[in-house]
Every structure is written in structure tokens, then in C-alpha cells.
Amino acid sequence: MRAPSPPKALKIVVAGGHPGDPECGCAGSVARFSELGHQVVLLYLNRGEGFCGEAPRNECASIRTAEAQEACRILKARPVFARQVDGRSVIDAQQYAAFERLISAEKPDVVFTQWPIDHHRDHRAVSMLTLDSWWNLRQAYALYFYEVAEDTTMFTPRQYVDISAVESQRHAACFAHVSQQPAKWYPKQVEITRKRGSECGCAQAEAFCRHPDSKGAPLPFV
Numbered sequence: 001m002r003a004p005s006p007p008k009a010l011k012i013v014v015a016g017g018h019p020g021d022p023e024c025g026c027a028g029s030v031a032r033f034s035e036l037g038h039q040v041v042l043l044y045l046n047r048g049e050g051f052c053g054e055a056p057r058n059e060c061a062s063i064r065t066a067e068a069q070e071a072c073r074i075l076k077a078r079p080v081f082a083r084q085v086d087g088r089s090v091i092d093a094q095q096y097a098a099f100e101r102l103i104s105a106e107k108p109d110v111v112f113t114q115w116p117i118d119h120h121r122d123h124r125a126v127s128m129l130t131l132d133s134w135w136n137l138r139q140a141y142a143l144y145f146y147e148v149a150e151d152t153t154m155f156t157p158r159q160y161v162d163i164s165a166v167e168s169q170r171h172a173a174c175f176a177h178v179s180q181q182p183a184k185w186y187p188k189q190v191e192i193t194r195k196r197g198s199e200c201g202c203a204q205a206e207a208f209c210r211h212p213d214s215k216g217a218p219l220p221f222v
Contacts, residue, residue: 007036007218010109014077014146015043015130017114017122018050018086019068020177024189025146026112027075027170028163029206032220034076035166041106042072043080045126050086052179060086063179071176074169080106089125099129100136110142110217112208118151134211142217144208149188157207159221160196164203 012033016022022030022042030040048064055063065081072079082102084090103111113130114123127145134143147155163170174189175182193204200207200222210216 010038010217010219011041011107012038012110013041013043013103013106013108013112015045015111015113015126017045017089017120017126019044019048019064020071020174020180020182021114021123021148022112023071023075023170023173023177024185025114025148026206027071027173028166028193028204029112029161029219030075030077031166031169031173032161032163036220040075040077041080041108042068042075042077043082043102043106044068045082045089045122045129046084046086047081048086048179053181055179060179064177067177067179071173074173074176084122084125087122089122091125091128096129096132096136100133103130103133104137108141110144110219112144112146115145115147115152115155115209117153118148119153120151123148123151131211134214139213139215143211143214144217145211146206146208147192149185149192155207155209157196157199157209159208159210160200160202160205161208161220162197162200162202162205162222163193164197164205167204
């Protein structure tokens with residue numbers, strides 16, 4: 001009997017408003033996806049120019065870019081940066097087109113993005129840019145939304161990824177963003193993942209909402 005074909009390797013894009021957002025909401029899942037042989041891109045709307053702790057503001061972009069690159073190394077992902085500015089996101093025809101070009105160039109099978117009614121305007125911006133690209137590209141890929149500590153409101157997930165076995169990688173990727181003082185926000189995200197784990201029967205899980213018009217993706221959802 002012929003052996004079954006191995007699962008197809010998927011191209012997965014995780015879009016976030018700032019360096020650290022995809023890691024906060026999805027680092028455990030990204031680690032799982034990479035282990036399964038999928039290609040993962042973390043797409044950051046900006047380079048975090050707005051805040052980098054006590055360092056001078058004009059050094060923030062380089063500091064946070066380096067932090068994002070280290071987080072991606074840990075997660076075996078590839079960083080991509082859009083050309084917007086932290087705290088000054090623009091949603092207009094030009095930016096919709098530019099973001100769509102970025103997404104289209106990656107030829108994704110799956111895209112994860114931030115929840116459209118997060119508190120932070122950069123989160124909302126990347127969500128709207130991603131959603132518009134998905135519609136314009138004829139919903140060619142699966143589209144999911146993720147949550148982040150303290151910013152996400154009115155989020156009722158439908159699918160979960162068990163991240164219990166990759167907690168060390170998730171922790172390392174989030175703590176790579178040293179300038180963002182992860183010791184302050186990481187425990188709050190752990191509270192969320194433990195709650196989500198209790199909802200799906202595991203120790204810790206990251207949770208997602210699939211757009212109701214989106215096709216599903218063959219990922220390790222529980």
C-alpha cells in the first residue's frame with residue numbers, strides 16, 4: 001500500500017499593528033505551525049517608532065526591528081514590515097493598495113490579523129487593511145482574528161490551538177521585545193491562554209475567530 005502523502009506545507013501570515021502584537025496573540029500557535037513545517041511570516045504594520053522604554057525616540061525603530069527579528073528567529077518565522085508609523089496609522093486608498101501588494105506578494109494560504117474593535121487604533125488599522133485585502137483578493141485564503149491582552153474587546157472565539165507544549169518558545173519570543181517591558185503584560189496574556197485552555201480542555205490555548213465567509217484551514221485547531 002502506498003504511504004499517505006505528507007500534509008501540504010502552508011504559507012501563513014500573521015499581521016499585527018506593532019512588533020510584539022503577533023507574538024502576544026499567536027506566538028504559541030506560530031511555534032506549533034513552524035514545527036509542522038509551515039512557512040510563517042510575521043507582518044508588522046510599523047517598526048514601533050512610538051515607544052522603546054528609556055531609549056531616545058529616534059532609536060526606537062531600530063531597537064524594535066531588532067527585537068522583532070529575534071522573536072522571529074525563535075519562532076522560525078520571517079519578519080516583514082509595512083511602511084506605516086507607530087501611532088499614526090493611515091487608512092486610505094493608497095495604504096489599502098500598498099498593504100494589499102504586501103499580502104499578495106506572500107501568496108498566503110492563511111492570514112491571521114487583529115480584532116477589528118481592539119482599543120488601539122493601530123490594531124484596528126491593520127485589521128481593516130487585512131480585511132480589505134482579503135476581499136479584494138477574492139477571499140483566496142483563510143482569514144482568522146486573534147486577541148491580545150487588555151486591548152481586545154467583545155471577542156468570542158470558536159477555534160483553539162493547544163500551546164501547552166510550546167510555552168517556553170512563546171515566553172522567549174515575547175520576552176525578545178525587551179523594550180516593551182514584557183514582564184508587565186505577558187502574565188495577563190497567560191491568564192487569557194489559561195482561560196482559553198480551560199474552554200477547550202488543555203492547559204493553555206490561543207483562541208481565534210474565523211471570518212464567517214472564510215474557508216477553513218487544515219491547522220491544529222482543537
